[in-house]
């Protein structure tokens with residue numbers, strides 16, 4: 001199966017709760033390769049571009065307030081079937097419905113602060129990667145280079 005890229009974002013509470021290592025460790029253990037990663041303060045403009053499809057919904061402004069409340073970690077991840085696999089690991093949007101063992105099921109508390117965002121389709125992944133990263137910020141993964149071991 002060919003490798004696929006997806007976009008993931010650890011929301012502000014992950015840093016505040018010192019959960020970055022836990023979440024990244026889970027992703028690496030499941031074979032995700034980090035192609036790009038950056039810590040950034042999401043601006044209103046960036047938040048609106050990313051979550052524009054939700055504008056007008058009741059949770060939109062509270063979601064914006066949360067996303068602007070501190071730094072996030074944006075990533076491009078690669079592996080086979082990356083989009084579906086990451087959505088599966090993330091669990092249901094509402095942490096109360098997310099299965100134990102999923103990231104949201106284990107660490108999420110309320111829907112707005114559901115730990116991480118994960119692209120839901122190839123189109124979303126391409127769009128979201130383009131919002132947060134330029135092509136030269138993506139590093140092709142090289143497997144099996146012995147000099148690193």
Ligand code: CMP
Nearest residue numbers: 054059063093111112113114116117118
């Ligand atoms: P995410 O996967 O980042 O995509 C949209 C986000 O909006 C979602 O995770 C939640 O953080 C938030 N969201 C979606 N539905 C609701 C809801 N019903 N109440 C509060 N926040 C929501």
